[in-house]
Amino acid sequence: MYSNRSFYNKQGYKMISKELFKSDVKYEVEDGKYIFKKLETSDIEDSLDKFKNMLKKYDKFYYWLIKVISPVFVDRSQEKFIESYVSKDKVCINIGSGNSKVSDNVCNVDIFTYDNVDVVCDIENLPFKDNSIDVILNIAVLEHVPNPQKVIDEIHRVLKPDGVVYTAFPFMQGFHASPYDFTRVTEEGIKILHKDFEIMEVKPFGGPTSGMLWVLQEWIAILLSFGSKRLHTIIYILVMCLTFPIKFLDYFLIKHPMAKNIASGFIFIGIKR
Ligand SMILES: C[S@@+](CC[C@H](N)C(=O)[O-])C[C@H]1O[C@@H](n2cnc3c(N)ncnc32)[C@H](O)[C@@H]1O
Secondary structure, eight states: OBOSSEEEOTTSOEEEOGGGBOTTOOOEEETTEEESSOOSOOSOOOTTHHHHHHHTTSHHHHHHHHHHHSSSOOOSHHHHHHHHHOOTTSOEEEETOTTOOSOTTEEEEESSOOTTOSEEOOTTSOOBOTTOEEEEEEESOGGGSSOHHHHHHHHHHHEEEEEEEEEEEESSOOOOOSSOOOOOOOHHHHHHHTTTEEEEEEEEESOHHHHHHHHHHHHHHHHHSTTOHHHHHHHHHHHHHHHGGGGGGHHHHTTSTTGGGSOSEEEEEEEEO
16 A cells, blocks of 8 residues: 555554655665665674674564663663654654664664664664655664764654754763774764754753763673673673662652763653754
């Protein structure tokens, strides 16, 4: 069942339609995915990358595990945004989605061909037409691109007037390659990046405990591994499993007016005018 914007698959879930793509871009279709540019492997890896990539195949389990044992406290901000702005009659995409599935009405875009990805491309050059998309999520991805401003400019280009962006960008987090890791932002930094958008909300995510815990876990692993990378990975995982419950203090501390000083990251919600 085609429309000029999107179509539904056999399960009734929304998928991307090729009518949304710019006329001058070339792609291939493989396993139901539109492939513009893909990466097979990366040469930079953080200590947990191999382990994480193995687990990512079990998408529901992986994202549950991350929610529980990662040092970052996750509240309901993202779910609330999806409940408010994502619906069947809108074209919604999640860029840098990984293998996550945040909603059946959100199409996934990533540089790797994970099972749940619909469009495979470099998000610094989105293949979509100007003014073609209603809602764009980008969660924990801008730190992984060399030029985050280019991605935000692309988001602004492809969003329709009154279209909405949801960005989650880290501030106090340890190095984590996916496939690379380049930058962090402050609250002012995330606002400047989105200067062409009307601000609806800017707030910390995670919170100060999450910001402190990630760094502390890394520090303990470095301290106790005596120069061994292998031992560092083992101790890091062990310390993470033992200390993650501390992050739940952020349920309260994220409300502190100074939480932004060492928050794990920031969320920006804005409208294209
Ligand atoms: C840390 S993961 C975040 C995944 C997901 N958004 C989440 O919240 O769990 C970052 C994702 O961005 C993707 N990514 C990194 N650079 C990219 C690029 N230039 N173009 C498209 N995707 C990219 C990676 O492949 C990875 O899946």
